[in-house]
Amino acid sequence: MKTKNLDPIWRALADPTRRSVLDLLALGPMQTGHLVVQFPELCRTGVMKHLDILQDAGLLLVRRDGRQRWNYLNVVPIQAIHERWVAKHLQPTASSMTRLKQHVEGKKS
Amino acid sequence: MKTKNLDPIWRALADPTRRSVLDLLALGPMQTGHLVVQFPELCRTGVMKHLDILQDAGLLLVRRDGRQRWNYLNVVPIQAIHERWVAKHLQPTASSMTRLKQHVEGKKS
DNA sequence: TTCATCTGTCACTTTATGGTGACACAAGCG
């Protein structure tokens, strides 16, 4: 497998509005219009631009049904960031999770 | 404890250069000048602006020694992001780590 | 068909961000 670039994912996650969108989608898929009304301080076009960025990052999956568009959360990119960056930096600290993992695996080093 | 805002942390992590800085500091503390030469495509001022942003996010700790400044990596904000955001989103998927954890703990639910 | 609804797209403005050069300053060293 080729090494995917994490930059678009980081960029997408940088914005608080986009993270709110992901939080909403974590509750279940939503159609665009219903997602827009969750952000009264923004216009529809503004929200849709955020959705585009999330989609480009692979965090948002889209399924069309008639004239409605359903937006799904995809956690795979989050997992990629976690495994290829966050975990790497937290490893030296020996967090509870990694310590537990090493304990179970029978400490190889 | 009051709920700290994660926004500056996300913003700091959004830039690839800043993530490279953190990668370097993960190897050990460095003084600013030595950090600057690691980025030949940037000028000193540019690197220092990145350091400022990292410092504001709490990802970078500074200790002065005479006319030299030593930059330290601080993983606590990364841990905060992991615990208060990443883990929350990865939980429903039951990643290998969490599945393992639940297995060991004797599946409470 | 006619109309309302949901979505897509375009041009545009404004603000934030990344990046640079110039200057200033204090700490060491001769």
Next chain:
DNA sequence: CGCTTGTGTCACCATAAAGTGACAGATGAA
């Protein structure tokens, strides 16, 4: 004292990004 070294700071520029209104298209209902 002078001089170099390592930082700090300021004004400035170019570009990216957030945000908006207007218009167009396609679907579904009456």
